[in-house]
Amino acid sequence: MKSFKNRNIASQVKQLGFTLVEMSVVLVVIGLIVGAVSIGSDLQRNAVYQQISSNFMQSWSQAYQNYFNKTGIVIGDSASAPTLKVDGANATPGEICTTSLQGFMDAAGIRMPAGRSEGNEDKFVYLDSNGNPQETTVCFQNVNWSLPGATSGYVVRKRNVMVLKSLTPDLARFLDxxxxxxxxxxxxxxxESTLASNTGTASTDWSIDNRRAYGTTSNTNQDESQVAVVTAYFMMNN
Structure with missing residues (x-):
């Protein structure tokens, strides 16, 4: 009887051992699945970033150039007295965005990138690293821009740029x-828009990263938070 009980206890211990092994295998499989999902999400996000780079930003840069080639002036400039400045027809040039931008393109017969949808060609919707929706918008403007001086250091000159608003730090770094x-x-x-006219000589990283939550000034990003965004300038050829 005692021998039978010992065998029964040994059998239970053996079964328990197998259960622990099985649990370990399950945990490993779960870890692999989670890792694969994470890698898949990163690959998908990078694919969208590449689409924004080529099908949105670069396509808008080409549309801007097509406008110049066809009209001989930059967007919003005076045809009778060109200044070579975006919105140069105004006494105080500003941004050209949304319906104003679309109007210039349509009047010149320039095909715009697809963007978000018809009527929203200047916008592109994407997901940030937390899976929350973000929308970047393209505008054009004449801004202060630092350039190497004739002798040494840097000087500030006016340059026409594409303005890209609401870029997450990851997307800004990718496009950069x-x-x-x-x-x-x-x-x-x-x-970065805040550094475009900086005449310093030191390389500078983007001011924030994905740890920053939208609407905050500290690195308090949670999994459900919308990631903070920055504005970037992309200098045009004309």
Whole structure:
């Protein structure tokens, strides 16, 4: 009888051991699935970022150039007395966005990128790293821009730029690397708006990253938070 009980206890211990092994296998499988989902999400996000780069930003840059080639002036400039400045026909030039931008393009017969939808060609919707919707908008403007001086240091000159609003830090860095080959918010053709006219000589990272939640000034981003955004300038050829 005692021998039978010992065998029964041993059998239970053996079964318990198998259960622990099975649980370990399940945990490993779950870890692999979670890792695969995370990698898949990153790949999908990068694919959307690439689409924004090529089908939205670069396509709008080409549309801007097509407008110049066809009309001989930049968007919003005076045809009779060109200034080579975006919105130069106004005494105080500002941004050209939304319906105003679409109106210039339509009047010149320039095909606009697809964007978000018909009538919203200047917008593109995407998801941030937390899966929340964001919408970037393109405008054009003449802004202060730092350039190497004739002798040394940097000087500020006026340049026409594409304004890209509501970029998450990840997307801004991605577009920066696509345009300039490296991430630097201070130098190159693609800059953070607050640093475009900076005459310093030190390379500078983008002011925030994905730890910043929208509408806050500290790194308090939670999984459900909408990620904070920045504005970037992309310098045009004309």
């Amino acid at each position: 690397s696509q345009v300039d080959g490296k991430v630097d918010a201070r130098f190159g053709l693609f800059r």
